[in-house]
Amino acid sequence: MAPSSLLKLTKHMKKEFILVIIIGTLTGILIIFQALTIARIVDGSFLKGLGLADLKPLFLGLLFIILFRAGLFWLGEVLAHRGATLVKENLRKELLKHLFALGPIYGRSQDTGHLVNTLIEGVEALEVYFSRYLPNLALAAIIPIGILLVAFPQDLLTSLIFLLTAPLIPLFMILIGNLADARANQQWYILGRMSSHFLDVLDGLATLKLLKQSASQAQIMSRLSQEWQTTTMSVLRIAFLSAFFLEFFITISTAIVAVALGLRLIYGKIAFETAFFLLLLAPEYYTPLRTLGVNYHAGITGIKAATDIFELLNTPIPPQQEGKKIVTPQILAKGIAFTNVSFAYNNETTAIKDVSFNIKPGEKLAIVGFSGAGKSTILRLLMGFVTPQQGNIFIGDTPLTDLYMDNWREQIVLVPQNPYLFYGSVKENIAFSRPKATLKEVKQAARLAEIHSIIETLPQGYDTIIGQGARTLSSGQKQRLALARAFLVDSPLVLLDEATTSLDPENEQLIKLALQRLLTNKTAILVAHRLATLEMADKIIVMEKGQIVELGTHKKLLEAKGSYYQLRQAYGGITI
Numbered sequence: 244m245a246p247s248s249l250l251k252l253t254k255h256m257k258k259e260f261i262l263v264i265i266i267g268t269l270t271g272i273l274i275i276f277q278a279l280t281i282a283r284i285v286d287g288s289f290l291k292g293l294g295l296a297d298l299k300p301l302f303l304g305l306l307f308i309i310l311f312r313a314g315l316f317w318l319g320e321v322l323a324h325r326g327a328t329l330v331k332e333n334l335r336k337e338l339l340k341h342l343f344a345l346g347p348i349y350g351r352s353q354d355t356g357h358l359v360n361t362l363i364e365g366v367e368a369l370e371v372y373f374s375r376y377l378p379n380l381a382l383a384a385i386i387p388i389g390i391l392l393v394a395f396p397q398d399l400l401t402s403l404i405f406l407l408t409a410p411l412i413p414l415f416m417i418l419i420g421n422l423a424d425a426r427a428n429q430q431w432y433i434l435g436r437m438s439s440h441f442l443d444v445l446d447g448l449a450t451l452k453l454l455k456q457s458a459s460q461a462q463i464m465s466r467l468s469q470e471w472q473t474t475t476m477s478v479l480r481i482a483f484l485s486a487f488f489l490e491f492f493i494t495i496s497t498a499i500v501a502v503a504l505g506l507r508l509i510y511g512k513i514a515f516e517t518a519f520f521l522l523l524l525a526p527e528y529y530t531p532l533r534t535l536g537v538n539y540h541a542g543i544t545g546i547k548a549a550t551d552i553f554e555l556l557n558t559p560i561p562p563q564q565e566g567k568k569i570v571t572p573q574i575l576a577k578g579i580a581f582t583n584v585s586f587a588y589n590n591e592t593t594a595i596k597d598v599s600f601n602i603k604p605g606e607k608l609a610i611v612g613f614s615g616a617g618k619s620t621i622l623r624l625l626m627g628f629v630t631p632q633q634g635n636i637f638i639g640d641t642p643l644t645d646l647y648m649d650n651w652r653e654q655i656v657l658v659p660q661n662p663y664l665f666y667g668s669v670k671e672n673i674a675f676s677r678p679k680a681t682l683k684e685v686k687q688a689a690r691l692a693e694i695h696s697i698i699e700t701l702p703q704g705y706d707t708i709i710g711q712g713a714r715t716l717s718s719g720q721k722q723r724l725a726l727a728r729a730f731l732v733d734s735p736l737v738l739l740d741e742a743t744t745s746l747d748p749e750n751e752q753l754i755k756l757a758l759q760r761l762l763t764n765k766t767a768i769l770v771a772h773r774l775a776t777l778e779m780a781d782k783i784i785v786m787e788k789g790q791i792v793e794l795g796t797h798k799k800l801l802e803a804k805g806s807y808y809q810l811r812q813a814y815g816g817i818t819i
């Protein structure tokens with residue numbers, strides 16, 4: 244990943260970045276004036292014997308410069324942080340937009356943990372890059388160059404020392420930084436291994452106890468923590484060492500400047516005021532370079548984090564086939580048909596082969612089959628996330644590809660296997676499907692989904708916080724919450740991807756009741772596992788390796804003693 248892609252992101256903080264550069268330039272000018280004023284004061288009071296009254300304007304000037312510098316420093320910090328926040332905000336928006344455009348198929352093929360990391364931690368890691376590294380990079384260019392420009396006409400030797408020593412500092416820091424980087428990577432790798440091992444051990448604690456294996460696991464954990472300790476210490480050693488060398492190098496460089504000036508001062512080859520002025524400039528000259536060195540590591544971390552971000556942003560969006568037609572009740576009134584549909588992911592893995600079926604309005608079609616049979620792919624095809632390579636999907640007489648996708652998807656409500664709960668109140672979680680819904684509407688949806696009474700017993704009712712890191716609901720409650728979301732949108736077509744987890748009889752009964760209610764007067768495709776759901780279906784298609792092998796009602800298919808019958812036998816007859 245080229246840092247140039249990262250630099251392009253500064254477009255989001257253009258104003259702030261320009262201001263930071265202006266502030267840097269102003270600071271550079273102030274630094275020179277500060278040194279000049281101090282040199283004048285010292286020269287005036289010690290060599291020329293001037294009194295306090297004569298020096299008063301200079302002292303006032305110095306005070307003004309110092310206050311002004313402090314103000315500029317503060318302003319620069321604020322602007323840099325604001326700029327970084329803007330970049331992060333815009334980047335997150337861009338990433339989310341791109342992720343949505345890529346669609347759920349992309350999400351499935353990726354490790355979710357990695358995606359979340361990229362979105363949250365990756366973007367966060369850029370904070371330091373934009374708020375510290377980049378502004379410092381600008382300052383490290385402006386201030387030393389400004390000082391050099393002033394120093395050259397004053398004294399050639401000092402300027403040459405400045406010029407020769409400056410590049411060595413960043414170079415040196417980069418060398419040490421790379422070494423520290425390799426160690427830090429190793430450190431993160433061990434930490435990752437340790438935490439996943441720890442989670443595994445926690446998960447299997449009961450089993451380990453039963454098998455009397457806990458002692459050996461404790462040994463592994465202690466070995467991993469030893470490794471962690473050793474690498475952490477070596478990272479710290481490098482960090483201390485590099486800080487020491489940096490300070491040492493800057494001190495030596497300043498000392499060389501001082502000796503070169505001092506010797507000439509002794510032999511009267513240079514005026515005291517000039518010499519002192521240049522000596523005062525020396526630390527100011529090296530400071531931005533030193534800060535850059537210190538922030539180099541943060542810069543590298545940012546660039547690394549950005550690799551994943553740009554990889555995601557550069558993933559091409561699959562072409563979406565869609566038209567401009569808006570769905571009308573007339574179109575919907577003619578039902579849905581798949582005719583000889585075949586589809587392969589990435590044109591490689593055949594998921595659906597020559598599938599044909601139709602659903603009349605109000606009809607409920609259940610799809611059953613072992614995992615990988617192609618059930619979810621049918622739902623994805625119907626939602627327009629993927630387009631068949633062969634065959635057609637018709638909504639009424641209109642090919643699906645002629646419809647305007649956003650409008651088509653508004654006709655569909657999907658009840659997924661694992662409803663996603665985010666950190667927020669129960670009300671917000673239900674209203675996820677229609678954020679503008681009122682509390683009354685949310686409550687009504689919850690009642691229909693048979694979850695209202697449970698919510699009432701929660702400590703803060705509909706305001707109770709659930710989701711990531713907060714109270715979680717049982718799997719049966721989650722499924723009913725997903726049904727409440729579906730009641731709230733009230734679309735004519737329901738797609739249900741039923742969870743395979745078995746439920747206790749009470750939850751089973753409540754879900755059945757809610758589902759029956761939801762499906763009343765609706766057209767539905769049910770990827771079904773439960774007997775109760777299968778009984779609600781008007782017809783069932785049985786899929787095997789992407790093809791339909793049987794079609795009929797629950798009763799007829801059982802009587803036929805074919806694939807459906809065997810499938811049910813394989814799962815003990817309770818759930819598929």
Ligand code: ADP
Nearest residue numbers: 348351352588592594614615616617618619620
């Ligand atoms: P089911 O829902 O019946 O379990 P799917 O429709 O998910 O089956 O999968 C059908 C086939 O397509 C399987 O072989 C599966 O591995 C493959 N498949 C599903 N999703 C993807 C994907 N995003 N990329 C590549 N192959 C996929």
